[in-house]
Amino acid sequence: MTTQELVAQIRTKKSFLVVGLDTDLEKIPSHLLKEEDPIFAFNKAIIDATHDLCVGYKPNIAFYEAYGITGWKSLEKTINYLNEHYPEQFTIADAKRGDIGNTSTRYAKAFFESLNFDSVTIAPYMGRDSVEPFLAFEDKHTIVLALTSNQGAFDFQTQLIDGSELYKKVLETSKTYTNSDRLMYVVGATKAEYLTDIRAIIPDAFLLVPGVGAQGGSLEEVCTYGMTKDVGLLVNSSRGIIYKSQDEDFAEASRDAAKAMQQAMQRILEDRS
Ligand SMILES: O=C(O)c1cc(=O)[nH]c(=O)n1[C@@H]1O[C@H](COP(=O)(O)O)[C@@H](O)[C@H]1O
Numbered sequence: 001m002t003t004q005e006l007v008a009q010i011r012t013k014k015s016f017l018v019v020g021l022d023t024d025l026e027k028i029p030s031h032l033l034k035e036e037d038p039i040f041a042f043n044k045a046i047i048d049a050t051h052d053l054c055v056g057y058k059p060n061i062a063f064y065e066a067y068g069i070t071g072w073k074s075l076e077k078t079i080n081y082l083n084e085h086y087p088e089q090f091t092i093a094d095a096k097r098g099d100i101g102n103t104s105t106r107y108a109k110a111f112f113e114s115l116n117f118d119s120v121t122i123a124p125y126m127g128r129d130s131v132e133p134f135l136a137f138e139d140k141h142t143i144v145l146a147l148t149s150n151q152g153a154f155d156f157q158t159q160l161i162d163g164s165e166l167y168k169k170v171l172e173t174s175k176t177y178t179n180s181d182r183l184m185y186v187v188g189a190t191k192a193e194y195l196t197d198i199r200a201i202i203p204d205a206f207l208l209v210p211g212v213g214a215q216g217g218s219l220e221e222v223c224t225y226g227m228t229k230d231v232g233l234l235v236n237s238s239r240g241i242i243y244k245s246q247d248e249d250f251a252e253a254s255r256d257a258a259k260a261m262q263q264a265m266q267r268i269l270e271d272r273s
Pocket residue numbers: 020022060094121147148149150186187188210211212213214215236237238239240
């Protein structure tokens with residue numbers, strides 16, 4: 001998917017919501033456990049109930065890998081279902097990969113070719129040759145961790161290196177990578193006060209913003225400091241949308257939560273137009 005197609009979808013739906021498919025067999029409604037593939041059954045119901053309110057889905061790969069081959073099959077069914085029934089959706093493999101060049105190429109093939117995701121999350125710690133193999137794929141997007149939502153972000157990401165925070169070095173250096181126009185960045189919603197500095201370095205790049213809802217980040221603050229003329233934000237919520245009910249009505253409950261987020265986003269977009 002091109003960035004222009006993503007922006008067009010955001011404008012049409014008046015939403016920049018990404019629903020996180022962090023599907024955990026211990027948290028899904030128990031009546032689904034008798035299904036042949038409970039993870040896929042859950043994801044399909046959530047996707048069918050929310051697709052008109054969001055612009056993307058982000059399965060976190062850990063939740064699938066945890067179940068071995070069975071989980072990987074559920075992941076494959078989920079991305080195939082999305083690509084077949086809702087091809088307009090921006091799909092994110094939240095895998096946080098990155099390794100020496102030839103290994104990164106295999107990761108890129110796994111997520112961009114075998115599974116046909118639009119994007120993948122990447123840890124930038126190993127530098128240029130670990131990121132550029134992902135950037136070689138046309139119309140695919142590489143989402144680099146810049147400033148993460150968790151407390152451990154302060155261990156390294158905000159530490160000074162030659163007078164500048166490490167996350168700023170990540171932003172500045174990654175701009176010099178080949179095909180850097182295919183980069184997006186993760187900035188946690190819990191770090192909204194850093195967004196002005198971040199936008200000074202990357203004024204236009206799309207940000208994937210997790211951490212609203214369960215982690216306590218504020219949608220309004222993220223938009224105040226992080227929004228661009230093309231919106232430039234993909235705000236993710238996982239637990240805050242998918243686990244609203246343990247009963248038969250779980251999909252409608254997730255729709256209500258997605259609707260509340262979409263309406264808040266629509267208000268913000270209308271206020272700014
Ligand atoms: O890359 C991510 O998506 C990510 C980065 C980050 O800094 N913080 C963060 O929470 N995430 C992911 O975003 C999702 C957040 O889930 P909820 O807190 O349930 O909305 C999880 O899949 C996390 O792994």
